[in-house]
Amino acid sequence: MFVLIRNEFQKILTSRGGITLTQQLARSTVSYDSSEYQYLQISKVPTLHFQASLPRLPIPKLEDTCRRYLNAQKPLLNDKELQYTASCISKFLANEGQSLQKQLIHNNDENPHTSYISELWFDMYLRDRKPLPINYNPYIIFTSESDPRYDAQLVKATNLVVSSLRFFKSLRNGVLEPEVFHMKPEKSDTELFRNITRLIPSRFSWYGAYLFKAFPLDMSQYKNIFNTTRIPKLEKDVIFHDPSAKHLVVLRKGHFYAFDVLDEDSICNPRKIAACLKAILEDDRPPNKHPVGVLTTLERDQWAQARLHLIETGNQEILKKIDSAIFILALDDEIIDTDNNKVLRTYLHADGTNRWFDKSFSLIVSKDTYSGINFEHSWGDGVAMLRYIQDVKADISKKPRFHPNEVTELAKENVNIEKLQFSLDAKSENIIKQQKAKYHEWINQICLDYIIYENFGKNQYKKFGVSPDAMMQLAFQLAFYTLENRVVSTYESCSTAAYKHGRTEAIRPCTLETKEICIAMSRTQTELSKSDLKRMIFNCSKAHNVLTKEAVMGQGFDRHLFALKKISENLNSTKSVIFQDPAYDALNYNILSTSTLSSPVIFAGGFGPVVSDGYGISYQIRDKQLATVVTSYKNSHNATKYIQALEYAFKSIHDVLRT
Incomplete structure (x- = not known):
């Protein structure tokens, strides 16, 4: 039935001129240095304008x-x-x-x-020793595009990466629209509201919004959407964040790749990003016999020990590259077709070989039209991820930056991709082999x-x-x-x-x-x-x-x-x-x-x-x-x-x- 919903959704959007719109966009040109390309939003009100004046979480009366x-x-x-x-x-x-x-x-x-709960809640998550997939990591699958050509894996992945970077840069530079719950949007979701509240000092700004019956929401979690990884440690994990990193890590067939998606502080042009992804998709290496990503499905203390051994055997720089990446893009080769149960399982757990469950979120693009995310839960909650999803999905649907007719022109682009090759000894290989079998047994119980x-x-x-x-x-x-x-x-x-x-x-x-x-x-x-x-x-x-x-x-x-x-x-x-x-x-x-x-x-x-x-x-x-x-x-x-x-x-x- 999910497939029927998808098909009907496509028909409705296409009948409203979706193909005509994207064909027009394919012929449009844009300056990649312009703010129009570099930012998904340029808000009059700074992103964290309301943060200082947010009310504190109340402690209820004991009675x-x-x-x-x-x-x-x-x-x-x-x-x-x-x-x-x-x-x-x-x-x-x-x-x-x-x-x-x-x-x-x-x-x-x-x-x-x-808030009184914040540190305790982080501690609760990070001390839990259960594996992350299934137990903690949720998944969300996006609706498909109105024009099926834009659901092709290379085109979809490129547009998702570009729009994600536009969201990322808007957030980092403080021009992403603040998250506000509008009780009466006809009065508060307006230019008047923005013009007035931006002039109110931050420490009082929440009260100005309240007069419009609008309630700004906490955005403290948003910084950890990007460049963030939960790193396993004995007894208690840590959240690692490196805002200086400019690269993306891509997973395919259990192999790791990295390439820069920011040039200084500017988002690379879509064709350069697409060319790198195309080269990865055309890498004809067989699936990795020892996919290190499956180790992120381990019980946390076991993974902490296995990771320490990886570091001791010369893999510290590769792990740092993965941990600091803006996010992970997983390109899956398996054909899902119309098997709805398989669709859901792919984004919930898959077989673990082409995943890195520790990452704040992984953007997953399947071979045939499906895309979505699997995200780690300790750093934040669904509200932050929903905002990211809605903004990025709207961006790729209304104004995709890479178009199907540009695929043939990618041969002209120079690519600079780093293949991240782990150095594995017999001990690590054996742990991976055992965990692949154990994880397979586990997911079969679902x-x-x-x-x-x-x-x-x-x-x-x-x-x-x-x-x-x-x-x-x-x-x-x-x-x-x-x-x-x-x-x-x-x-x-x-x-x-x-x-x-x-x-x-x-x-x-x-x-x-x-x-x-x-x-x-x-x-x-x-x-x-x-x-x-x-x-x-x-x-x-x-x-x-x-x-x-x-x-x-x-x-x-x-x-x-x-x-x-x-x-x-x-x-x-x-x-x-x-x-x-x-x-x-x-x-x-x-x-x-x-x-x-x-x-x-x-x-x-x-x-x-x-x-x-x-x-x-x-x-x-x-x-x-x-x-x-x-x-x-x-x-x-x-x-x-x-x-x-x-x-x-x-x-x-x-x-x-x-x-």
């Missing part, structure tokens, strides 16, 4: 956090368990919770430049499936007066309940980018209201009428809206309790009673892990299950469609059966809403 935490436990625990958890919370509130809260507030006051539900979408949900996101989350609960006759801990990611150095907060969508409606709708016979069920669905939506608003405003409980727990551990004190309660660990064992990045330029996206017996659920709420990709491990759950149950859940909910 509010404990109340919200108990409410999240209510649908998951029996009466005896709930009574015990409530007593633990009461003891925590009366005793050590107060001192931990005071310490957290003190730490926060001592670090006004950041079950992946998807659904595009055509009968309902955001427009109809809003027409019925319910939250589209609440209905998706209800469907996820109902599908699981249909299969297992129980509700489980569920995580929905929510951005707190409205605050300085905000990361994410958790929405806990498994509420008493969702449990009640799941039980009612799963019965073969029910005494409840459809009007009663509809009322329950509305109650579910209202409860979800409250949780969402609290999370967005930094008033969730997950990050607050996490911070208090870390302070307790750092003080080497006895583990607090609330954290000794098995219910706390159970709540944070997320059987259903869900996240959404909805955009017209995203074809599909997803991630792996976060626990061995869980589901990874990514979804898009489109105007007239609902799209979901589900992953699981075969030995515990079956993603295909879950998708079937999810379709039933969609139909059941919509049947009630139509009454």
